[in-house]
Amino acid sequence: xSANLIKLCGAAxxxxxxxxxxxxxxxxxxxxxxxxxxxxxxxxxxxxxxPIIEYMYELxxxxxxxxxxxxxxxxxxxxxxxxxxxxxSSICRDCGEGSxxxxxxxxxxxxxxxxxxxxxxxxxxxxxxxxxFV
Numbered sequence: 001x002s003a004n005l006i007k008l009c010g011a012a013x014x015x016x017x018x019x020x021x022x023x024x025x026x027x028x029x030x031x032x033x034x035x036x037x038x039x040x041x042x043x044x045x046x047x048x049x050x051p052i053i054e055y056m057y058e059l060x061x062x063x064x065x066x067x068x069x070x071x072x073x074x075x076x077x078x079x080x081x082x083x084x085x086x087x088x089s090s091i092c093r094d095c096g097e098g099s100x101x102x103x104x105x106x107x108x109x110x111x112x113x114x115x116x117x118x119x120x121x122x123x124x125x126x127x128x129x130x131x132x133f134v
Contacts, residue, residue, distance in 0.1 A: 008044055012037070042087065049079070074119055078112045085111075 015037035022030040056072045085108030092101035 004044075004048060008041060008048075011044075012041055015041070046083070049083075070122070071119060074115050077115050081108050081111050081115070084108070 015033065019030045019033050019037075022033065053076055056075060085104055089101035089104040089108075092098070092104060
């Protein structure tokens, strides 16, 4: 387990405890603390993804014959869509709107499917080339 994950979880728990204590006192500043915590923790989570993205680009350069840059690009876009939809649906659920959260997730799944259509086309073209060769 990495130190960054422990720091992230510690900051999240500290934020939750702080929000609970402030809510007990009846002040409205808890909402501001919650927003600040979400922005900071979300930013830290997004920054943690950068080594993965760099590795995927590096890997695609090394094995260019197997994995083209378009495949890596689609994977990164799909990853971003998944994170954005997850964050948005979680916010909707926290606000008590589970049905809206469901449709946000459904829209994300459809978007990922649309992104993958290009890869499906490449797969079909490659399959045709292989079958024509045989």
